[in-house]
Each structure stands twice: as C-alpha cells, then as structure tokens.
Amino acid sequence: MKRTYSCPQCRATLNPNVKVILLATNRGRTGLVLLDPQPGNYEVLKAPELEFEEGDRVEFRCPVCRAALVSSASENLAELLFRDEEGNEGQVDFSRVYGEHATYLVTREEVLSFGEDASQYRGNFFGEAGFNG
Numbered sequence: 001m002k003r004t005y006s007c008p009q010c011r012a013t014l015n016p017n018v019k020v021i022l023l024a025t026n027r028g029r030t031g032l033v034l035l036d037p038q039p040g041n042y043e044v045l046k047a048p049e050l051e052f053e054e055g056d057r058v059e060f061r062c063p064v065c066r067a068a069l070v071s072s073a074s075e076n077l078a079e080l081l082f083r084d085e086e087g088n089e090g091q092v093d094f095s096r097v098y099g100e101h102a103t104y105l106v107t108r109e110e111v112l113s114f115g116e117d118a119s120q121y122r123g124n125f126f127g128e129a130g131f132n133g
C-alpha cells in the first residue's frame with residue numbers, strides 16, 4: 001500500500017517520490033539518507049560522507065524544517081506521520097540505532113510492528129493492547 005510520510009512539525013511530505021528523504025547526523029557528519037517506505041525494509045541509501053556502524057544512534061531531522069524526529073515513546077526511536085491511500089493516518093516509529101530493526105505503525109485502532117527487534121520497544125506504546133505481532 002502506498003503511504004505518504006510527513007514531518008510531525010512542518011507537515012512537509014518526506015517521500016515526494018519513492019524513498020523517504022531525511023537529514024541524518026552521525027559521528028559528527030550530516031548528510032541525506034533515503035529510507036525505504038515499506039515498513040520492515042531496512043535498506044538505507046546514504047550520502048558518501050555519512051558513516052554508520054552497528055549500534056550508532058543516528059540523529060534524524062526533517063530536511064525541510066530541521067526538526068529533530070525523536071519519538072515520545074523512546075529516545076531510541078524516530079517518528080514520522082503517515083497517511084495511506086484509504087485515508088488512514090497515524091505515526092510511524094522506527095529504531096534510529098543502526099543495525100536494530102524495529103518499526104511500529106501506530107494508528108488509533110492498532111499498533112503494527114515490523115522487524116526482528118520489534119519486541120525491544122513494544123511495551124513503550126500505550127500498553128500492550130492492540131498489538132498483533
């Protein structure tokens with residue numbers, strides 16, 4: 001399903017084409033990264049000046065307003081807004097620890113989790129109810 005992702009602060013669309021575009025800062029360097037819009041796909045395309053190693057906690061910012069995209073559920077998670085073709089809206093939270101695969105699609109009705117490390121932050125989302133993972 002096609003989802004449109006946007007910045008929680010300025011509402012700018014972050015996947016104007018196929019990939020989600022974010023500013024990333026790690027090890028003192030800042031550059032653009034492209035993330036796959038499909039939850040559970042952890043392929044990352046990064047600018048050559050960026051360097052990520054397992055366990056690094058990458059700082060993600062909106063490329064439009066530069067707001068820090070940190071989740072209220074955990075400081076190890078980044079957070080964007082999403083809306084799908086059927087009008088469903090919510091937030092997507094994903095681990096910003098490089099190499100850790102945990103993603104959550106959160107709507108009013110449910111929380112869907114993706115990635116082999118999803119159990120890590122599952123309890124951080126308003127109780128365990130609604131989880132089907």
Ligand SMILES: [Zn+2]
Nearest residue numbers: 007010062065
């Ligand atoms: Zn923004």
